[in-house]
Amino acid sequence: MSSTNFPPLKNDLILRVCRGESVERVPIWIMRQAGRYLPEYKVISSEHSFFEVCRTPSLACEVTLQPVRRFDLDAAIIFSDILVIPQALGMQVEMIANEGPCFPQPLKTPEDLNTKIDRTRKASEELKYVYEAITLTRHTLDGQCPLIGFAGAPWTLMSYMIEGKASTTMSKAKRWLYSYENESHDLLTVLANFTIDHLVEQIAAGAQIVQLFESHCACLTPDLFNRFSLPYLCQIAKGVREKLVQRGIPSVPFILFAKDAHFGLHDLAKSGLFDVVSLDWTITPSTIRSLRNENSTLTLQGNLDPCALYSSKANLEKFVREMLEIFGTQQYIANLGHGIYPDMSVDNVQWFIDAMFSWLSPSFLMQNGSSNETKAKQIRVLDILKLDDLYSLSHPCLTCPETIAHLRQTKVMFLMRGLPGSGKSTIVKHLTKLYSKSVVVCSADNYFIDSEGNYNFNINRIGEAHRVCQQRTEEACKNNVLAVIVDNTNIRADECKPYFQKASNYGYIVIVVEPRTDWKRDANTLMNRNTHQVPMEVIEGRLRQYHPLIPFYFGLFLNQEQSNYILQEAYDYYQQALQTFYQLKKDLEYVSRDKNISVHNLLNRANMSVQTKVLHCTMKYIGKITDQSRKDYANYAANRLISHMLGKMCRAYVVGFVITPRTLGARLLFPDRHTWALWDQDDNEIPKKESSPQVDTRDNKKTRPYRRNNNNNNNPKNRSKITTTTDNLTINDDSNSTMVRSVADEDVLLVDNVSRLNTTEQLSFLHPTFGYLSRAHLTCGVAPDSSAAQTGHDIMEMIRKEGDSIQRNIPIPESNDERTVMKYFGNGQCIVYLKEPMPIETIFSGYFH
Structure with a gap:
């Protein structure tokens, strides 16, 4: 050998x-x-x-x-x-x-x-x-x-x-x-x-x-x-x-x-x-x-x-x-x-x-009761606070091999944040070395460096320096440079906003990188360490402006390549479902006529009020800045595990798609336990009633026979799989794991250690989960006048509907082919399950307006 x-x-x-x-x-x-x-x-x-x-x-x-x-x-x-x-x-x-x-x-x-x-x-x-x-x-x-x-x-x-x-x-x-x-x-x-x-x-x-x-x-x-x-x-x-x-x-x-x-x-x-x-x-x-x-x-x-x-x-x-x-x-x-x-x-x-x-690292215990119990599954996070004293100073983008490998093929904007002397330059040097194949460093300081390398700061030209820096950043984004490093102090939110906008326009994931040095807020040390002789009064003034940069939400972000792939898969399965179930197409045509749009384009990202080039799964919603949102942010970000995970690659699987008259969503499964602790959404939230599209149900009592597509003619055409940094993204195959089960198993997805259900209950592995993490999703499209936030509510509604149909033994039209199992529930609602979940790689970060 x-x-x-x-x-x-x-x-x-x-x-x-x-x-x-x-x-x-x-x-x-x-x-x-x-x-x-x-x-x-x-x-x-x-x-x-x-x-x-x-x-x-x-x-x-x-x-x-x-x-x-x-x-x-x-x-x-x-x-x-x-x-x-x-x-x-x-x-x-x-x-x-x-x-x-x-x-x-x-x-x-x-x-x-x-x-x-x-x-x-x-x-x-x-x-x-x-x-x-x-x-x-x-x-x-x-x-x-x-x-x-x-x-x-x-x-x-x-x-x-x-x-x-x-x-x-x-x-x-x-x-x-x-x-x-x-x-x-x-x-x-x-x-x-x-x-x-x-x-x-x-x-x-x-x-x-x-x-x-x-x-x-x-x-x-x-x-x-x-x-x-x-x-x-x-x-x-x-x-x-x-x-x-x-x-x-x-x-x-x-x-x-x-x-x-x-x-x-x-x-x-x-x-x-x-x-x-x-x-x-x-x-x-x-x-x-x-x-x-x-x-x-x-x-x-x-x-x-x-x-x-x-x-x-x-x-x-x-x-x-x-x-x-x-x-x-x-x-x-x-x-x-x-x-x-x-x-x-x-x-x-x-x-x-x-x-x-x-x-x-946090310990997790999954607790589950039988389906006739009203108590939902709960997750208990143990010993999180113990991380406070032992928190690593490392950034995943610098130290985690899997994260680095993923980011090297992802368009990412590293937004440096911190005062002069806080340690930003050291991090930038490491980032430049790690992502050297495609990297551009954009800094307002470069404007003041002459041809001989001397730094000549002029406060009257600071506005021009930042304009040039923003221009260079946009040029790098236009040229699809994979790693764009914005090396400014970026203390105030308004200083960061132009870069956030460019990242959104060009499909970049933003990772805010702040030095974790002990002296990053120590004015005396900062004055002694900074190389540009910034005076004490300026440092103290900037420190007074140094407040948390609060995102609109925290999420897991796909890169543009994977986003495009998942969107195409979602649209293809949507079209397949329309061909498979006559009544689904008829129901959605009724909605689309009311909205003056083709049924094939009814559920599309083009209908969203805010269109981003990359998909994401919201892990914690913060919203607009208010006293309450500041508290929500502080409580979430105070967890050392959260800050430790920022910028880290997290694996996930797309396990199926949910189609309703309002939304098209992809359901997610997370195989790694550390990702579970990032979740801070209410899985049992009762949605605010959004005006539901009216579906013509006059002949639903005479639903036509559904079509079983057992050939490949109507399947989405075969395409190459998503590029990931590992050849085999499989879920841990140990005796304690029930994360993804075979078709013959009787339990549900997304649950680690669960007690088996009563033998009298007939549940297949295709039954959606309820409780913790069950609404985790990607919004692939919405109908006109519907919001992306509706996707999670629609998913929860479908989970309850299928659970009810199984308990009451109500027959559901179903189609089974080589790649999928589809179920149609009437009223324009359909679930598509993938027999082979699609692996994706995401980055945990924040989304900033």
């Missing part, structure tokens, strides 16, 4: 943390996450010895993947052992049940270095099975998460090779350090060189991170550590990077775990050789803070006591909270302070992982 052409990585969170980049949450993996405590591993170990599993690539791959399948982890670590190096050098190592590793013939005297160690052996030949396992695992992981390779450090290996087994004192090995200093350095050098080759070969085979384990520092004095451990740790880090350069292999993050080396952590941090330093559970908060201060680029890992996993779920949540309060949420990888113990319960491991996720 090739060690190249690996599947693309879907979760690079831990890699970004290792590189010191901002991330949206803390990544987690666990030392010894694969192996002895897992029931599935025990099945394998009952049939194969430990080292047999290590030496068989297919078995090593399987065991590596077991914890990743079971738990939501951000990295896999190859199943192997640090003692494969002594084995490769010619020493015999056995794994004794309930005892651990054993060397039947350990090193006793320096003469054994010549008889028991074969210095001619090469890692690439002796440990080939490890590298084959890594390559196989990378392919089998299919990009789910990065794969970690590892090795034991020289002192740890040496102590095993001399002691012959685990020891609490390491007295035999330490005797060598005091009695045979030169020979000890000789052995350590041999081990260091072999370890370098071993790690390089793992990286060449596909390892995306490597970790070096120095596990026996507790028995060393600070002096012994500095002489017999630290130099070889540094030698390995340098040697690995040098050999990677020589072989033309890209470097990967390097993690060092020196257990019990509290006296050497500062030297390790200052060395700059390690991307990540992993800490054991004995390291104090003050030491952690000092490490941060000594090396601002260093990422830390750890350090929960493994025995803490024996505690209750409530205590685990407390321990996680305390750990995160110490480490923070940036440049940090959650882990234990050592490996999982063999007798650990998998439930407790799950509690630990759940505690991490429940602290950093």
Whole structure:
């Protein structure tokens, strides 16, 4: 199997943390996450010895993947052992049940270095099975998460090779350090060189991170550590990077775990050789803070006591909270302070992982009663407020790979907002780099920069400068530049309005980007940091004008390409429904005659009072600025999750279309739970009565037979699917998910964990949902004199109507073909269900007048 052409990585969170980049949450993996405590591993170990599993690539791959399948982890670590190096050098190592590793013939005297160690052996030949396992695992992981390779450090290996087994004192090995200093350095050098080759070969085979384990520092004095451990740790880090350069292999993050080396952590941090330093559970908060201060680029890992996993779920949540309060949420990888113990319960491991996720993201519980209960489904959001202290400073457009990939093929206007010195320029530099293939930066400041690059501000020309900036923005929009960055202060709403209008005219999604720096409203700091020497009185005056920019609504916005595709699909299915149901066409023709319009154009976006070029799903309606709307905005935006999600790509599915005499809407399903928390619409709102179009019902008692279109002649013609940033946009297929069901299932869409309905109730999967998120939709068209807001009300009316017809066992005319199931309810009302939901990608943002 090739060690190249690996599947693309879907979760690079831990890699970004290792590189010191901002991330949206803390990544987690666990030392010894694969192996002895897992029931599935025990099945394998009952049939194969430990080292047999290590030496068989297919078995090593399987065991590596077991914890990743079971738990939501951000990295896999190859199943192997640090003692494969002594084995490769010619020493015999056995794994004794309930005892651990054993060397039947350990090193006793320096003469054994010549008889028991074969210095001619090469890692690439002796440990080939490890590298084959890594390559196989990378392919089998299919990009789910990065794969970690590892090795034991020289002192740890040496102590095993001399002691012959685990020891609490390491007295035999330490005797060598005091009695045979030169020979000890000789052995350590041999081990260091072999370890370098071993790690390089793992990286060449596909390892995306490597970790070096120095596990026996507790028995060393600070002096012994500095002489017999630290130099070889540094030698390995340098040697690995040098050999990677020589072989033309890209470097990967390097993690060092020196257990019990509290006296050497500062030297390790200052060395700059390690991307990540992993800490054991004995390291104090003050030491952690000092490490941060000594090396601002260093990422830390750890350090929960493994025995803490024996505690209750409530205590685990407390321990996680305390750990995160110490480490923070940036440049940090959650882990234990050592490996999982063999007798650990998998439930407790799950509690630990759940505690991490429940602290950093909202928890959701879906509650559902049977259909004869009047109480609607409810969603309960837990622990949202916990985000306040741990809120990430990252912007999705800068840090989220899926969002970046989507925005790179979307027309987006980044509207920068903030005072000089607040950090806008840094963000603009990153945006320009990320979206470099098609980007234009428009700034009024550019007007004052002369040909030699000097900035000469003239307050009398500020109006002209903004006019030129607006002109350049419009030119960029006309030329369909994908990323248009408006880099002005944009403090007041009236300053932003011209750009909002241009974005709407040309089909751009607007993302307002404000620096999240601590000093963005600190006048003294802003005055010291801004490069244009803006005086204090000007900064203070602008700060007084710096109020929230309140959108008309928050929504999920499709880009123009996807909007056009969905609209065409909606119109095609509308035309198909007219052909399928004679009475539907007759009913709507009656309405269209009254409105003096063709029935084929009755439901169209051209009839909307406000026509935008991109579709959206309203998640929170704010409306015109009033005291009440300001309160609504403040309550919604105060949720840290909302501000964290602004500008983020959210997946959705179009699952069907609803046709009424007033509206044509597309119903949506959201597979990701974080999107659910954005929803703040009343699913049970009783609509204000809009004048309903009159439908001629004189001969409805003699409804003509409906037509079943079982051929493809009347289907919308086949077109290419929407362009998305992933090839397979599928809903999570786990045992707890009922998001999209097969035709045979009996439950409803959009619900995560629901209790099954009574067997006497005959519900198909096509039955629309009620309750939470049921009115989520895109307005694809309206009749003349109807508003887009009517679409949601019409959808809710259709949901109630179909539910009533099923409960009362009223037969409904139905058409079933390869792509759809259509149901006609009379009075110009029809539902079109898609047998294959259409995936779309949206951006969460605000719409501004």
